[in-house]
Amino acid sequence: MRKLISFFALVSSGALSAQGPAQPIIDMHMHAWSLDEFGGDPPPGCLGARGIDMHGVDPAKPFDFMAQATCKEMVEAPKSDPELLEETLAQMRRFNIVSGVISGERAIVAKWLAAAPEMFIPAENFFDGSGLPDEGRVALLEAQFESGETSVFAEITAQYRGLPPDHPSLAPFYAMAERLDVPVGIHMGYGAPGGPYWLYPRYRASLGNPMLLEELLTRHPKMRVYVMHAGMPLTDEMIAILYSHPQVYVDISADNVGVNRAEFWAHLRRLVEAGYGKRIMFGSDQMVWPQAIEVAVDSITTAPFLTEEQKRDILYNNAARFLRLSQQEIDRHHGR
Template identity: 30%
Template sequence: MSRVIDMELSLPHSEANPDLERISRGRPGTPFAQSLPRPEGYGFANYGNVFRSKETAPANKGEANDGGLVRLVEDMDRAGISRGLLVGAENSATGRIHQAHPGRFFLFTTFDPFDGMRAVREFERLVKEEGANGLRLSALYNGVPANDRRYYPLYAKAAELDVPVRIYTAMNYANDRPYDLGHPRYLDDVAIDFPELRIVAGLAGWPWVNEMVGLLRRHPRLYVDTAAHHPRYFSQPGSGWEQFLQFGNTLLQDKVMVGLSRYLFGTSFESIIGEYKQLPLKEKVIEKWLYGNAAEFFRLN
């Protein structure tokens, strides 16, 4: 059985705070007290129009008894997943989850960049006192691109604490905000201004794959994960992943980490891992993608 580190595990629905999703998927920008009802299928609802297949339906969503984190850890054990980056948990749950499942999850905190130094101080506390493993930022939700100056105090603190940052890097389909909020170009400024910072581009920058590859070559501490993309498409001609796969098998083989995103595909960890193993990658490269690169990134070695 292969060893695996998964860069995108979803918090089980039964343990999630439904208000977080409702708020984060609402209107971008500052709320307005007398907002009118939104058109049907607008904003995040448009994802349902774009992705209609059963495959993209979140697994177990809405189930009251999905087994929670206990069942998730059991599923991880069966698939050989030693650790995973858990998304969807509240900052306040960091210490509790680490205590209940020591050494199994990476927990990255999220903050509103408009909270300034209050966010910086709380970030430091969570890392030092609750075991937070890094910082996660997503312009998809708040509409603030990664190179905005309001993030810079958080980046500086992450560099000082020597913890990594995961930045949403991909096109979005929420048609009430710019499609390119997650363009890889925003990472260039961050990597230039914080050369010591370990950065992972979450979701791999599609459809700007060639630019993502160029930036990975350009910045030594910039990495990438494959979350939210099914591995079967990486080797499919015309999918746009051709350069990613070519460089990921050669010059960038030490910079790619897998995000299995099982919750999106409604299947087992074993099935997705099996599809990664079918990609036209060298055997040693597959091991790096599945485990070795993330172990280096998180300094588990």
């Protein structure tokens, strides 16, 4: 299945000014993909944070993905898989992203790990292909975790398949994750713009409602869960889940680079002012446009409503706590 072509943003501002290069960052949401996911020639990524108008389409005409919005700036993808990896690593080193959770095709993830084993945390989806996962995949993922090949189960993409996050087919996977104490990242919220009409015919916005997680959370109270994209734009529902289920964290990936900056900041500010600044984790959702990493970092470092302590929590401290990093790992990340 072709992967999501999402809107990305890029800003050429002082991303390092408030966040000194010596301060480490953990990226909880990255992808290790081949350009083949986009037919070998990915389209330009829309720089949404610099301005995007979602003006819609005429339903009488054939659906055109690019016609539904106007982007003020675009960014090109690298020309080859080696360049994609090289540019991603360069961006990570530039912003001192010391660890990134990567998911994707196993062979590509393995190449990225081999290139920089200290910089990546391998992740795996419950789904493999377009069909429902079976019991054999439960055993496979458990074996991958036990061998160290997989450390996180993410990104769980039930929503793209027209399924709620607690679909019965996923029950054995959540039980296994809870038993093994493996972190689980679940996609909730925005998907591909106009997705049901061109790329993900089963995608439904309603299936990204964070409230759909409630029975799953109470059924597996010891499972470590983070809601990818923080369920945006359903901020009220996300706050309700965070309030009732204190074990839940969120990442703020993709929205921090794919929508107008003021819109993203409005959601982020709501979460922080509601008291959840200790449970928000940084993510870039880097796919095949490494420049997205810059705008993702900038979305936090330049946020005028965040204190320096809150920025550090979002960029590093919350993820270190969620992942249960050892003091030795934390010291290494800080050069101590």
